[in-house]
Amino acid sequence: MNKTKQFLALVAFSSFLISCSNDDSSSATPEYTVPATYTFERNNATSIDFSGQTTRIAMLQAMGDYYKTQANAGVAIDASALSNMYSNTGNPFLDTNLNTSGKQLKDKTAASVDYFSLLYGGGTTAEQVSVRSFFENQFTEGNNASQGNNASAGVAGKYIDGSSNRLFAANGLEPQQVLLKGMMGASFMDQIVNNYLSVNKLDAGSNKIDNTNKVLEAGKNFTTMEHNWDEAYGYIYGADDATNNVYRFWSSYINQVNADTDFNTLKADIDLAFRKGRAAIVANDYTTRDAQIAIIKEKLALVPAVRAVYYLQEGKEKLVTDNGAKAFHALSEGYGFIMSLRYTNKPGTNNPYFTKAEVDTMLNSLLSGPNGLWDIDNLSPKLDAISTQIATKFGFTVAQAATVD
Template identity: 85%
Template sequence: MNSKKQFLALVALSTFFISCSNDDDSNPSTQTYDIPETYTFERNNLTSVDYSGQNARILMLQEMGDYYKTQGTAGIAIDATVLNNMYSNTGNPFSSADLNSSGKQLKDKTAASVDYFDLLFGGGTTAEQVSVRAFFETQFTEGVNASQGNNASAGVAGKYLDGSSVRLFAANGLEPQQVLLKGMMGASFMDQIVNTYLSVNKLDAGTNFIDNTNKIVESGKNYTTMEHNWDEAYGYIYGADDAANNSYKFWSSYINQVNADSDFNTVRADIDLAFRKGRAAIVANDYTTRDEQIAIIKEKIAIVPAVRAVYYLQDGKAKLVTDNGAKAFHALSEAYGFIMSLRYTNKPGTNNPYFSKVEVDTMLNTLISGPNGLWDIDNISPKLDAISTQIATRFGFTVAQAATVN
């Protein structure tokens, strides 16, 4: 923290004190304050939390995924224009009028973070951003090709019956729907969480630090800009949860799945506490604690795609023996998307991903490197083990530990 910020924080601390029942002796800050049991924050008896934009984008991605499934199961060809319109939210493509009128879209939040894709801070390039967005649009075309009536086979895009549903596969065996869903979880949601809204370059931009210290709220709103930025990071994980109906979507759902394994059973509690503690710290102008929680969230959420990538690589490997079609390729397509997500993680203290773009691209290309991609079943198992070991070693767990997560 620079001297100007330290001075402002000290001024604020001299006039702002919150009693606390949750003091942490390891916290270098001398200030104490309450950390709520749930993510509930108020100002003047009204909520100061708003992540409606994140809720909208989560629901948009869900509807895009559902479109592949419903069209495939009904035997109706996919229309790439529909998916492109959903991606950019043009032409009222969604079933919900609220989504159509939200002013939000997924495309402009794909590979668009402050730390990785803003030229002021480096990390990514405009060319990479264009390439990533074009890649997802290619998955729309792949869905069209797979929905035309052919049965999926080596080198042939088509359909494959999976229970009562029909799954659609590209000629290389990848499932466009799963590549889109898991890939977008990384390129949009993960990238925005750790590389934009939890970035000090965003949190402290402009007058944000001074305004938050002096509790100057945004015009017509009940939150400071810094509070709102933090809430938006939270919303990309939990923004569409419906706990009463046991409904959790995307990152929240996969955090739960990883947390269900005894080797990773503190992940959800760690992330949840860090979000609540960091938000409380922002209210209390305790920026040291805020930054400590940022590091915790970045570390813990990065574990989730790493564990799920290894799990699905090993699950797909096992299913190649018992079912060398839909179920195996479905799992491997999920692994492909989670590997993509690793490029958008942010290792604390580095402002770089746990795996570079080059490393991620190499793993993805290796996965589908045969003449017929995933259909080269006799040669794929060693690749799956090698990639699994590479990911597990980088994160400090074993392939066996990740492979047991349900």
């Protein structure tokens, strides 16, 4: 065969291979529809279940309500009662469904696969113990503040804020708000982005093969991968009641950040990514699934960042207008959201936007005065420095986060 014929034969053979490749539907992106709402069914029945997340959101809400109820009634906070709620021990909740749920918050605090598993080394057992002890200490701080004293520099006590009593630790932090915002990060955020949306969790064992072949969990209408994705979704939206305009924790704060015109695509971006990722799982399109994970990680991390800056700046303003404890409510919320930054996950790194050490430095700076937040004269520069540090990391300005347009 001469060179010309050899060349033509090679071209023909290459064309045949390309044609065969194009005909191989397994290499093509599958076609599927992304639903307009987070609704997925199999055999005319829902394939979604995030009841455990709804339960844990209700538990945290109940703990926050307990602080408020006791404070307004002038009754001492029972640290043991809160500790029992945290671990769901001894039927501590007024709602018997929570008591019998078999769920708790404590074992989901600093407990993700990526950050706190020995396999992946993102955190340590010592850190996990420390974080859980920190929240337990907020129960003790609540008890100390509810003994009848008025809050003042170095003195734990109550502060009358309108028609409500607020309880503050001796350093000016409000234990209720530190618990609520801190747990949003250490439990809910950590579980969302470092556990249920972790590829290490989604694809663990035979999960990907089982999902591809639609092998359902025993007695359930979903695959394990589908269920993991739904549980991440549930930690944000699991307690929503749009009819009555009720949104809890991350869902509520997504709405609040989204209300600022500087961030007004946030809600739609997160919602679409969850729907698109879930549809991709059903269609075995793991490339698209992973792209949606990155979007959710990036967009969700923006929420504690923006709200941390917002509350630090709100507290700074109230230091001037209210001269003290009323500002500490906002600063305590900011403190909790700064805590949450340690549990974010920057796409492509499997690390938080701020390390634990960086977060600890910011938190320590806030409380570095002789009496913590009560060191009012030196507090404002710290608030500005921390606000700028957070805003710069995420690519927005302090002014953008500080006001809702």
